[in-house]
Amino acid sequence: MTQSFRLESGGLINRDKKISFKFNGKNYYGYEGDTLASALIANGVHLIGRSFKYHRPRGFFGAGVDEPYAIVQLYRNGETEPNIKATEQELFEGLEAKSVNCWPSVNFDVGAINNFLKIFLPAGFYYKTFMWPKSFWYKIYEPFIRRAAGLGTASIKHDKERYEHKYEYCDVLITGSGPSGLASAYSAAKNGAKVILTEDKSRFGGTLLTSEVNIGNQSGKEWADSIISELKEMPNVTVKNRSQVFGYYDHNMLVMSERISDHLPKTKKFHPKQRLWYIRAKEVLISSGSIERPIVFGNNDTPGVMLSSAAKEYMKVYGVLVGKKPLIFTNNDSGYETAIEFKKNGIDPIILDTRKEPQSEIIEEAKNMNINIKNSYVVVAAQGYKKVKSADIAKISDNKEELGSIENIECDCICVSGFWTPTIHLASQSGNKTKFNEDIDAFVPGISKQNEKTLGAANGIYTLEETLKDSFEQGNQLSKKITNNENKVSFPNVVEKKSTVHDKFWCVPLPKGKNYKRFLDFQNDVAVSDIEIALKEGYRSIEHVKRYTTLGMATDQGKTSNLNGLQLVSKIENKVVPAVGHTTFRPPYSPVSIGAIVGREVGKHSKPTRKSPMHSWHEKNNAVFVDAGVWLRPRYYKRGEENLFEASKREAKNVRTNVGVCDVTTLGKIDIKGPDAAELLNRVYTNAWLKLPVGKARYGVMLREDGIVMDDGTTTRISENHYHMTTTTAQAASVLSHLEYYLQLVWPELNVNVVSTTEQWAGAAIAGPKSREVLKKLFPKSDVTNEGLPFMGYMEGDLFGVKAKIFRISFSGELAYELNVESDNGYFMWEKIIEAGEEFGIQPYGTEALSTLRIEMGHVAGSELDGRTIPYDNSLEGLLSKKKDFIGKRSLSRKAFAAEDRQKIVGVVPLDKKTSIPEGSHLVKDSNAPLPNPKLGYISASCWSVEHDNPFSLAILKDGRNMIGEKLFVMSPLKNKVIPVEIVSSHYVDPKGERVRS
Amino acid sequence: MLHIKCPHCGMRSQNEFSYGGDATIKRPELGKEISDQDWDNFVYNRKSLRGKHWELWQHLSGCRQWIKVQRDTATHEIFKTLKANEEIS
Numbered sequence A: 001m002t003q004s005f006r007l008e009s010g011g012l013i014n015r016d017k018k019i020s021f022k023f024n025g026k027n028y029y030g031y032e033g034d035t036l037a038s039a040l041i042a043n044g045v046h047l048i049g050r051s052f053k054y055h056r057p058r059g060f061f062g063a064g065v066d067e068p069y070a071i072v073q074l075y076r077n078g079e080t081e082p083n084i085k086a087t088e089q090e091l092f093e094g095l096e097a098k099s100v101n102c103w104p105s106v107n108f109d110v111g112a113i114n115n116f117l118k119i120f121l122p123a124g125f126y127y128k129t130f131m132w133p134k135s136f137w138y139k140i141y142e143p144f145i146r147r148a149a150g151l152g153t154a155s156i157k158h159d160k161e162r163y164e165h166k167y168e169y170c171d172v173l174i175t176g177s178g179p180s181g182l183a184s185a186y187s188a189a190k191n192g193a194k195v196i197l198t199e200d201k202s203r204f205g206g207t208l209l210t211s212e213v214n215i216g217n218q219s220g221k222e223w224a225d226s227i228i229s230e231l232k233e234m235p236n237v238t239v240k241n242r243s244q245v246f247g248y249y250d251h252n253m254l255v256m257s258e259r260i261s262d263h264l265p266k267t268k269k270f271h272p273k274q275r276l277w278y279i280r281a282k283e284v285l286i287s288s289g290s291i292e293r294p295i296v297f298g299n300n301d302t303p304g305v306m307l308s309s310a311a312k313e314y315m316k317v318y319g320v321l322v323g324k325k326p327l328i329f330t331n332n333d334s335g336y337e338t339a340i341e342f343k344k345n346g347i348d349p350i351i352l353d354t355r356k357e358p359q360s361e362i363i364e365e366a367k368n369m370n371i372n373i374k375n376s377y378v379v380v381a382a383q384g385y386k387k388v389k390s391a392d393i394a395k396i397s398d399n400k401e402e403l404g405s406i407e408n409i410e411c412d413c414i415c416v417s418g419f420w421t422p423t424i425h426l427a428s429q430s431g432n433k434t435k436f437n438e439d440i441d442a443f444v445p446g447i448s449k450q451n452e453k454t455l456g457a458a459n460g461i462y463t464l465e466e467t468l469k470d471s472f473e474q475g476n477q478l479s480k481k482i483t484n485n486e487n488k489v490s491f492p493n494v495v496e497k498k499s500t501v502h503d504k505f506w507c508v509p510l511p512k513g514k515n516y517k518r519f520l521d522f523q524n525d526v527a528v529s530d531i532e533i534a535l536k537e538g539y540r541s542i543e544h545v546k547r548y549t550t551l552g553m554a555t556d557q558g559k560t561s562n563l564n565g566l567q568l569v570s571k572i573e574n575k576v577v578p579a580v581g582h583t584t585f586r587p588p589y590s591p592v593s594i595g596a597i598v599g600r601e602v603g604k605h606s607k608p609t610r611k612s613p614m615h616s617w618h619e620k621n622n623a624v625f626v627d628a629g630v631w632l633r634p635r636y637y638k639r640g641e642e643n644l645f646e647a648s649k650r651e652a653k654n655v656r657t658n659v660g661v662c663d664v665t666t667l668g669k670i671d672i673k674g675p676d677a678a679e680l681l682n683r684v685y686t687n688a689w690l691k692l693p694v695g696k697a698r699y700g701v702m703l704r705e706d707g708i709v710m711d712d713g714t715t716t717r718i719s720e721n722h723y724h725m726t727t728t729t730a731q732a733a734s735v736l737s738h739l740e741y742y743l744q745l746v747w748p749e750l751n752v753n754v755v756s757t758t759e760q761w762a763g764a765a766i767a768g769p770k771s772r773e774v775l776k777k778l779f780p781k782s783d784v785t786n787e788g789l790p791f792m793g794y795m796e797g798d799l800f801g802v803k804a805k806i807f808r809i810s811f812s813g814e815l816a817y818e819l820n821v822e823s824d825n826g827y828f829m830w831e832k833i834i835e836a837g838e839e840f841g842i843q844p845y846g847t848e849a850l851s852t853l854r855i856e857m858g859h860v861a862g863s864e865l866d867g868r869t870i871p872y873d874n875s876l877e878g879l880l881s882k883k884k885d886f887i888g889k890r891s892l893s894r895k896a897f898a899a900e901d902r903q904k905i906v907g908v909v910p911l912d913k914k915t916s917i918p919e920g921s922h923l924v925k926d927s928n929a930p931l932p933n934p935k936l937g938y939i940s941a942s943c944w945s946v947e948h949d950n951p952f953s954l955a956i957l958k959d960g961r962n963m964i965g966e967k968l969f970v971m972s973p974l975k976n977k978v979i980p981v982e983i984v985s986s987h988y989v990d991p992k993g994e995r996v997r998s
Numbered sequence B: 001m002l003h004i005k006c007p008h009c010g011m012r013s014q015n016e017f018s019y020g021g022d023a024t025i026k027r028p029e030l031g032k033e034i035s036d037q038d039w040d041n042f043v044y045n046r047k048s049l050r051g052k053h054w055e056l057w058q059h060l061s062g063c064r065q066w067i068k069v070q071r072d073t074a075t076h077e078i079f080k081t082l083k084a085n086e087e088i089s
């Protein structure tokens, strides 16, 4: 294919570097510096996709971020990405792209039948047509719509690219490198402020690249280049191209996505594909420019109808003609600039100007170039299906309501200019109260909420001289406030052509007897008639009209459609536009890839992994690990072909008969010191703590203020004013915050310090009837007899030269000890325990056996202390002191907590002593009762009792204390199980608690 | 993301803090009689204010101090921050 629409010379592309690419399977060539859009247009390709709803042919409408049509599926380096704008995607060698929204192909599209059945797809079609019958939605409508509509297909492969996040601070953030961005950045930088200047496109300069102006005896582009290269040299300045600031959040936090590698065939080694910047700026200058608005006319979505500024940009930046017989349809002077550019490139355009007798320097120049200008003329409708072939045009009356006789003129593109809409998205996101500017017929920023100011065209200032003056001044003033420097920049001489006022004309009336579709929202196929229907049906609020018709809801967020939609509503409703108001602008300004938002927090990096000092021992000994919060804990140690069930049964059994050792490093540990330490414990625990002797541990339960159990654990008095508290693994952080809350805010008079020591200590529980024998070998110099170290006793010991804390506490219900050594000695301790225990048959046990042991003992844990239970429910009421007040005590006297038939923990055994009971199952009286079957309670934890060799569960059961001996049913609809069970005591093993004291 | 001035550490991002609710609620003194209604007010009943609100935050990933922050719940504007032991005026 030849690039038949490429100009002989000109543009900012590199004609020395040819680039080959593929579109819809066909090979094409472009040049380095092209976008996919400019390269396709150069090759005469104008049909790029099908529209969302009616599957009408779609071409190019813009040349950048405002593009509503040209969305493609991109293929790059073995990966694919949907929702890529061809106008933004830079060309690279080997690029492949495909049309979306077309099935089976862009030229023959089944969905286009919607176009002829359009009666079925009016405003609110999602809500109306597809609601009935219900089953049709799932079976027919939804699959059909999903196949026929949509903006591409997301890859289901793992994304191998790397995405990064970066946090940055600056004095002044400037979003956009057009004239206002460059001028303000330059003066702010000269005052020594830390400046970040961002540009969405690959080239800096914005409109300076395409306008015929002169700044300080340089062309606009030359001036932009010189300012940028000077800024790049300054150490206090960061300039970033291919970077879109897409969100303005609270407290001047802005988020930007930088496309680092998207323009390359392949991401370079050690480089990310994209980088997301979180920028906290003291001041923000919004220099995002403006977007040309369309004029609405019949069939205005035909490929070849595009913004006049885009046509100019394709010529000036890419050296590409969008057509060879252009029709320019304008209500202002901008269309003339495009016409002049065509003329300079040897093409004869025709200008249709809605104005009667406009006069200005630019118009004069066009006239002098003998450009054909038709005043008071409009395009009534574009003709042609896959590409514009001609236009129906007519004279329009002075009141803009009557059309003259229709003439048809041949053309291959219609370049539309309906004047300019400031890009106020970021300002609006920041909370700025926008206001309507009558002169430009558009909203501009009003009263700021945060430290932001909007400059230049984004603020409705459309002359270069005024823009530069204001921007130099604002950059200077804002930076002076921060740095206290003032280096005035001398203002350059500016030459630009003066333009005259625009015509507030935005929609061509329909000629008699014609019913052309006139589109407002090009991406979502919302036509004038849709808005009319919505208003007829009673929708008034613009937010409701938007959602009902989907106006402005597509990925382009209505960049080209919003204002014309408002104009239409205001006209029908007979209200002024500001009274209609605009819909809320929300981030992101332009789509951001999910990868960039996620950053590097994927897979193993999604959260930290905490490992105990003994982790490598567990690994070497075939531990199978389980996530316990962010900790990795051994679940069981696999021997041979054992499965989880067999291994955990073996491990638990060995604890009951011999001795086992379990890594309990993950338990939360809090060091508590100070003369009022006992008083603190006495207030936060439900039981009495003032008389605990030194060298003794005590079990305690902590409540929330609402009486619900928060956590449990043992706390040991190490010395007079020093306590060692343990918490559950899960609640370690919240218990520390809880204690800090009371010490700092409620009882600042208490002289106590608390600090987390979870990571300072490695812990091992040695449990089983032979555990004392092991301990004797580990601490030959210490008296660890039942008298020397009784149940709930504490002592320090010498573990072969390592200082160890020895607690005689038990979770398993057996004679048991817990050893703590400094973390660095954890591995040493563990090896010594294994070595000493060998002759007694010691085995390590994991969390599964740990659970089994505590469940059959009736010891509560996280599954019972689940944030819904009070002490009574867990049979912990014996720990409630009657003599003192404590956190949460007052709540326990609430009526529901004292109810006679209050829920309580019980044991559950299946009648057949075989069937395992799924956790979370419900307990019911009658398994055949009609639904909803009244639920009496639920299974909180299940195990295979190694003591009784049958299944055993704990349950929280209504009126549990009077239910022992009752026969009930366990029902698990998830597992489709109904199991007859008997309710027993929750203490299934050693109910008198003799073993721990033996 | 809010930018909160910790009275101990200076301006820090919101992700270093955790929220702790209404700062004007005083816990009833331990051991004192209190009516059901007053207790309910302390434990459960909170006004969901629109506008200026004194609230507690803990500088969890910093100095671990609980602080008092006066924030507009609608606009997120922060007017003042105080240490735990400073009285709201």
Ligand SMILES: [Zn+2]
Binding pocket: B006, B007, B008, B009, B010, B059, B062, B063, B064, B065
């Ligand atoms: Zn702090």
